[in-house]
Amino acid sequence: MTDTTTDAAVSAGDPVTEDGLPTYVADFLSKYDPAATPRIDFLRARFDAGLAWVQYPIGCGGLGLDAAAQSIVDAALEAVAAPDNAPHRNVIGLGMAAPTILAHGTPEQQRQWLRPLWTGEEIWCQLFSEPAAGSDLASLGTKAVPDGTDWVVNGQKVWTSLAHEASWALLIARTDPSVPKHRGLTYFVCDMRSPGVDVRALRQLTGEAEFNEVFLDNVRVPDDNRLGEVGAGWRVTQSTLMNERVAIGAGAAPREGGPIGFLADLWRREDTHRTIGSFDKLVQLWVEAETMRLTTERLRQQAVAGTPGPEGSGSKLAYSLLAQRVSSLELDILGDRGLRFDDWSFRRPNLDDERNRPAGYRFLRTKGNSIEGGTSEIMRNIISERILGLPAESRTDTTIPWNELPR
Amino acid sequence: MTTGIERPSTDLLYSEQEEFLRETVRDVLNKACDWTSVLALTESESAIDRSLWRTLAAEVGGAALALPEDIGGAGASWRETAMVLEELGRSIAPVPYLGSSVIATVYAQEIGAGDLLASLAAGETIAAVAIPAGSPWFRPLPQVVTATGNTLTGTVSTVADAAAADTLLVPVGEDTYLVDPAAAGVRCTQVVSLDETRPLVDIEFSAAPAQRLEGTQSAGAATAAALRAGTALLASEQLGLAEHCLTSTVEYLGVRRQFGRALGSYQALKHRLADLWVQINQARAAARYAADCLAAGSDDLAVAAAVAHSWCSEVAVHAAEEYVQLHGGIGFTWEHPAHLYLKRAKSSTLMFGGPDIHRTHLAGLVHLPLPTLENI
Numbered sequence: 001m002t003d004t005t006t007d008a009a010v011s012a013g014d015p016v017t018e019d020g021l022p023t024y025v026a027d028f029l030s031k032y033d034p035a036a037t038p039r040i041d042f043l044r045a046r047f048d049a050g051l052a053w054v055q056y057p058i059g060c061g062g063l064g065l066d067a068a069a070q071s072i073v074d075a076a077l078e079a080v081a082a083p084d085n086a087p088h089r090n091v092i093g094l095g096m097a098a099p100t101i102l103a104h105g106t107p108e109q110q111r112q113w114l115r116p117l118w119t120g121e122e123i124w125c126q127l128f129s130e131p132a133a134g135s136d137l138a139s140l141g142t143k144a145v146p147d148g149t150d151w152v153v154n155g156q157k158v159w160t161s162l163a164h165e166a167s168w169a170l171l172i173a174r175t176d177p178s179v180p181k182h183r184g185l186t187y188f189v190c191d192m193r194s195p196g197v198d199v200r201a202l203r204q205l206t207g208e209a210e211f212n213e214v215f216l217d218n219v220r221v222p223d224d225n226r227l228g229e230v231g232a233g234w235r236v237t238q239s240t241l242m243n244e245r246v247a248i249g250a251g252a253a254p255r256e257g258g259p260i261g262f263l264a265d266l267w268r269r270e271d272t273h274r275t276i277g278s279f280d281k282l283v284q285l286w287v288e289a290e291t292m293r294l295t296t297e298r299l300r301q302q303a304v305a306g307t308p309g310p311e312g313s314g315s316k317l318a319y320s321l322l323a324q325r326v327s328s329l330e331l332d333i334l335g336d337r338g339l340r341f342d343d344w345s346f347r348r349p350n351l352d353d354e355r356n357r358p359a360g361y362r363f364l365r366t367k368g369n370s371i372e373g374g375t376s377e378i379m380r381n382i383i384s385e386r387i388l389g390l391p392a393e394s395r396t397d398t399t400i401p402w403n404e405l406p407r
Numbered sequence: 408m409t410t411g412i413e414r415p416s417t418d419l420l421y422s423e424q425e426e427f428l429r430e431t432v433r434d435v436l437n438k439a440c441d442w443t444s445v446l447a448l449t450e451s452e453s454a455i456d457r458s459l460w461r462t463l464a465a466e467v468g469g470a471a472l473a474l475p476e477d478i479g480g481a482g483a484s485w486r487e488t489a490m491v492l493e494e495l496g497r498s499i500a501p502v503p504y505l506g507s508s509v510i511a512t513v514y515a516q517e518i519g520a521g522d523l524l525a526s527l528a529a530g531e532t533i534a535a536v537a538i539p540a541g542s543p544w545f546r547p548l549p550q551v552v553t554a555t556g557n558t559l560t561g562t563v564s565t566v567a568d569a570a571a572a573d574t575l576l577v578p579v580g581e582d583t584y585l586v587d588p589a590a591a592g593v594r595c596t597q598v599v600s601l602d603e604t605r606p607l608v609d610i611e612f613s614a615a616p617a618q619r620l621e622g623t624q625s626a627g628a629a630t631a632a633a634l635r636a637g638t639a640l641l642a643s644e645q646l647g648l649a650e651h652c653l654t655s656t657v658e659y660l661g662v663r664r665q666f667g668r669a670l671g672s673y674q675a676l677k678h679r680l681a682d683l684w685v686q687i688n689q690a691r692a693a694a695r696y697a698a699d700c701l702a703a704g705s706d707d708l709a710v711a712a713a714v715a716h717s718w719c720s721e722v723a724v725h726a727a728e729e730y731v732q733l734h735g736g737i738g739f740t741w742e743h744p745a746h747l748y749l750k751r752a753k754s755s756t757l758m759f760g761g762p763d764i765h766r767t768h769l770a771g772l773v774h775l776p777l778p779t780l781e782n783i
């Protein structure tokens with residue numbers, strides 16, 4: 001990367017304050033007319049000016065301001081129809097990789113990865129779960145063995161969203177099998193274009209392939225791509241996972257945003273299948289969705305700029321269970337039409353399928369909500385142990401070396 | 408269509424001042440309102456703790472919070488009042504705060520009863536509005552009292568927080584009358600209530616002397632506003648109650664051992680408490696939003712109050728039921744506070760109309776139509 005110079009106003013040592021932000025954005029727009037500047041050039045310039053995510057440090061796409069100030073930037077850019085970075089295309093990059101790289105990466109690593117990640121030029125995925133290590137993630141067996149200045153990685157990952165589009169992956173691998181499982185892990189960034197990376201579509205119960213299996217066969221990862229110390233991978237993983245839960249749990253902002261909106265619209269449009277029983281369920285779910293919305297809003301107000309705490313697990317748990325009940329009721333009140341599906345063909349889904357596919361699709365897809373990003377059972381363990389402070393179940397697997405654990 | 412639009416941003420957190428107030432109130436309650444004294448009071452003649460009331464209302468200024476400074480109030484807001492209710496719910500304090508400092512105060516504000524307001528703000532007077540405790544704010548009240556000249560006749564049953572009232576506000580038609588409960592012709596009969604920490608009375612007027620108040624608002628409008636405020640703020644009391652149930656249960660499961668390990672290490676029990684924590688977290692957001700809407704005079708108050716009452720009522724009962732069950736044998740005894748919380752929790756769901764009534768009302772507010780007759 002050569003063209004990573006920051007905007008003059010930022011590098012001149014004249015810090016932008018929240019009060020000065022509107023003027024600063026206006027100056028930026030006078031230099032980069034969104035109508036005349038090619039999309040990618042505009043996005044790169046926006047990143048360099050520190051207007052990508054203002055709470056990030058200068059040089060990393062931000063200005064070191066309060067996260068709440070981002071809304072000033074977003075509103076100003078939206079007003080002039082500036083191109084956006086299509087955040088939904090790169091959910092893992094923006095939601096999980098970026099905060100992890102920011103917290104644990106070296107300045108060189110931040111320079112290399114953050115900008116193309118934010119502009120969407122490079123998509124990210126995460127090589128975490130394995131067929132034998134899902135909820136018990138720390139038991140994973142993918143190996144990384146040092147060889148010169150590289151590591152050689154062998155193993156199999158699963159449930160990998162976006163692996164077929166990704167340039168980079170967050171990877172956890174075992175670098176020392178002779179110590180207890182949490183201590184022998186190391187965190188890497190893996191180039192998905194490396195020889196030996198084999199991505200295979202994994203068909204799920206909706207018929208489509210949103211996820212992948214990824215086979216790693218003697219994949220070489222340079223030591224420069226390591227995030228954090230050798231053997232300290234679990235700690236880095238924790239920050240990724242907490243961000244993941246917040247990203248998943250951060251559901252609807254406006255009232256009736258999200259699944260409850262589909263259901264309420266359907267209810268208003270049609271009266272054929274409105275019954276007393278479904279009315280009662282509907283209003284209960286509406287109330288729950290509204291309390292969820294307010295809870296998420298509270299969490300957002302609380303978070304301001306800090307790293308997410310275990311509270312995000314509560315939103316993730318509640319949101320996934322609510323989405324399942326809402327989509328189930330949606331099918332009930334559709335009657336005959338609920339019996340029909342649109343397409344079982346094996347294909348890659350579209351990002352807006354939750355909106356554009358039939359209710360049966362939502363019913364099926366939401367079953368994954370309580371599994372992906374940590375099962376509801378794991379969320380409950382996190383809440384009861386880390387928030388309520390209840391004792392852990394008695395276990396032996398945290399003290400025995402990984403290679404002596406029964407499996 | 409008022410649904411689906413983004414609401415103006417509200418403050419759902421607690422301010423530093425509110426946290427300070429919480430500490431003050433909690434200190435008072437920790438010293439003067441342990442559960443054994445609450446239990447003893449339920450078995451005594453007096454239904455409320457007058458000395459606790461004086462400390463809370465007059466010394467701490469709890470009764471004055473939402474009232475303007477020019478009449479002797481603290482010039483804070485209903486958000487702070489909600490905070491006091493959280494703490495009162497946590498210790499199920501037997502004081503008529505909801506009835507006097509919320510319902511009667513809003514009522515007096517609506518009809519512009521200045522002298523009464525000043526006296527309420529100072530914590531000198533305990534007032535009660537003579538309406539049945541289970542009245543929803545959106546339904547007209549049955550006319551059970553009639554006025555003849557300056558006297559009232561009729562019976563209002565199941566009135567909460569009136570046992571210790573110095574003054575009764577009685578809506579009759581669109582008029583409001585002020586009645587001294589000690590006057591001849593007024594008989595207050597305390598009923599045996601499910602929740603003895605919030606005593607109920609039946610009030611019988613037999614040609615009782617009454618003073619008609621010239622109001623800025625009709626009695627109907629004042630009643631609706633008072634009950635709506637009560638509904639919005641009851642959620643905070645329910646939140647505090649639920650939090651106590653969770654905290655005590657977590658504490659107990661951390662120390663109680665069975666089968667050689669702490670009960671709290673069993674996943675089956677941990678998961679139940681985790682689910683309860685999630686529900687309480689949602690209750691806090693709903694209660695804060697309702698209090699904020701009331702404080703701000705938001706036009707979303709009706710929705711916020713219905714959502715908060717519906718959700719917080721059920722969460723409070725669930726929390727109290729878990730409180731009893733997860734304490735096992737001891738939780739079912741008179742010697743453990745759980746029963747007081749269970750009774751308060753269930754009773755409070757019926758205050759201002761049950762959750763179902765509020766959901767049906769809510770459906771109308773957010774345009775979710777009822778089924779047509781042939782579908783039923």
